[in-house]
Amino acid sequence: MAKVLSGAGLRGQVAGKTALSTVGQSGSGLTYRGYDVKDLAAKCQFEEVAYLILKGNLPTQKELNAYKTKLKGLRSLPSALKEVLERIPANAHPMDVLRTGCSMLGNLEIEADFSQQDQVTDRMLACFPSIICYWYRFSHDGLRINVETDDDSIGAHFLHMLHGEKPKELHEQVMHVSLILYAEHEFNASTFAARVCASTLSDLHSCVTGAIGTLRGPLHGGANEAAMEMIEGFTSADHAEKEMMGKLERKEKIMGFGHAIYSESDPRNDIIKGWSEKLAADVGDSVLYSASVRCEEVMKREKGLFCNADFFHASAYNFMKIPTKLFTPIFVMSRLTGWAGHVMEQRADNRIIRPSADYTGEELRPVVAIENR
Numbered sequence: 560m561a562k563v564l565s566g567a568g569l570r571g572q573v574a575g576k577t578a579l580s581t582v583g584q585s586g587s588g589l590t591y592r593g594y595d596v597k598d599l600a601a602k603c604q605f606e607e608v609a610y611l612i613l614k615g616n617l618p619t620q621k622e623l624n625a626y627k628t629k630l631k632g633l634r635s636l637p638s639a640l641k642e643v644l645e646r647i648p649a650n651a652h653p654m655d656v657l658r659t660g661c662s663m664l665g666n667l668e669i670e671a672d673f674s675q676q677d678q679v680t681d682r683m684l685a686c687f688p689s690i691i692c693y694w695y696r697f698s699h700d701g702l703r704i705n706v707e708t709d710d711d712s713i714g715a716h717f718l719h720m721l722h723g724e725k726p727k728e729l730h731e732q733v734m735h736v737s738l739i740l741y742a743e744h745e746f747n748a749s750t751f752a753a754r755v756c757a758s759t760l761s762d763l764h765s766c767v768t769g770a771i772g773t774l775r776g777p778l779h780g781g782a783n784e785a786a787m788e789m790i791e792g793f794t795s796a797d798h799a800e801k802e803m804m805g806k807l808e809r810k811e812k813i814m815g816f817g818h819a820i821y822s823e824s825d826p827r828n829d830i831i832k833g834w835s836e837k838l839a840a841d842v843g844d845s846v847l848y849s850a851s852v853r854c855e856e857v858m859k860r861e862k863g864l865f866c867n868a869d870f871f872h873a874s875a876y877n878f879m880k881i882p883t884k885l886f887t888p889i890f891v892m893s894r895l896t897g898w899a900g901h902v903m904e905q906r907a908d909n910r911i912i913r914p915s916a917d918y919t920g921e922e923l924r925p926v927v928a929i930e931n932r
């Protein structure tokens with residue numbers, strides 16, 4: 560059953576067309592260009608899905624190899640960008656670092672015209688992990704890392720730079736799945752922000768910079784970090800239940816639950832939950848995963864609410880020793896494909912996005928001279 564969509568927040572209003580994805584059409588489904596996300600997450604690497612979103616079809620092996628080779632060659636950072644990153648303090652939020660990094664890249668490698676949009680997108684896809692990790696390792700460990708690794712995938716490149724060693728196969732596999740699940744989601748807030756920016760015929764870096772800022776909030780991408788901050792305080796499943804009941808009594812919002820469009824479940828949850836369980840077994844966890852499962856049960860029982868994509872991402876990333884504040888930047892590394900795909904769609908059939916507002920202010924009144932106010 561589809562969710563009843565009406566009310567504030569433009570809910571239920573059709574604001575444009577897309578051939579990129581469908582969300583919640585049967586109450587819980589998600590497709591990218593006609594493929595079920597479950598199918599894609601089970602059978603594909605992230606780079607295949609990025610190719611699908613950006614170019615319209617799944618690549619052949621030869622096309623995938625060429626695409627990966629191209630992306631590998633675009634991992635470096637200009638020295639002016641490194642200098643900027645080195646000036647950002649360790650206590651900055653990595654989403655702000657990425658927003659600045661993207662914006663600075665747009666100054667150094669300008670999208671001069673729309674014919675460059677594919678190249679600009681590939682460059683961002685390849686070097687965003689470098690931006691995050693270069694800043695993180697410099698500000699936290701005092702290291703100027705090499706960002707041009709020979710890792711086969713974007714996920715492995717990221718984990719290698721973050722931890723200073725090549726990731727194990729299981730972790731690379733989880734990164735493929737995670738990046739696939741986060742890649743695209745129709746007219747969510749950050750994508751819509753990107754499309755609004757694109758509709759003014761602005762450049763791709765500006766569209767993505769605005770989208771990063773929009774994804775950052777805890778009601779959107781920031782929920783994976785907020786969920787982690789909550790669950791890391793739980794010492795057992797029973798403790799999680801007690802704390803959750805208290806939060807619900809105090810009418811607190813629980814991050815990582817609920818969705819603007821899905822009514823029954825978020826199809827991405829089962830998939831990442833399964834991988835979180837595997838990772839829990841791999842690291843010998845006996846608390847975080849079971850506490851997370853209890854949170855899910857309590858929310859279903861008490862509020863009829865289900866986990867969205869963000870909730871089990873928290874424990875999964877934690878098991879891979881990814882610092883919590885890097886969770887949402889990983890979302891960016893992936894959603895970049897959706898944002899860019901939407902910017903390209905908007906440009907191909909554009910009219911400036913400019914809705915109207917119901918006026919609720921004062922009636923017309925004269926300006927009183929300043930000495931008489």
Ligand SMILES: CC(=O)SCCNC(=O)CCNC(=O)[C@H](O)C(C)(C)COP(=O)(O)OP(=O)(O)OC[C@H]1O[C@@H](n2cnc3c(N)ncnc32)[C@H](O)[C@@H]1OP(=O)(O)O
Pocket residue numbers: 777778779780782811812813814815816817818819820862864867868869
């Ligand atoms: C990848 C992503 O961006 S997924 C979303 C990530 N965001 C979060 O996890 C943040 C927590 N969740 C939320 O804030 C909301 O569920 C949103 C922002 C995702 C969707 O918002 P809406 O579409 O306005 O929610 P919806 O209309 O379904 O809310 C229905 C009721 O459930 C409540 N509710 C919804 N989600 C939650 C939650 N996580 N915790 C507690 N109550 C909730 C709402 O407050 C509302 O109650 P009300 O009618 O008394 O005001």
Ligand SMILES: O=C([O-])CC(=O)C(=O)O
Pocket residue numbers: 582741743744746747748779819820867868
């Ligand atoms: O669609 C939404 O509103 C939020 C979401 O799940 C996403 O962007 O992945």
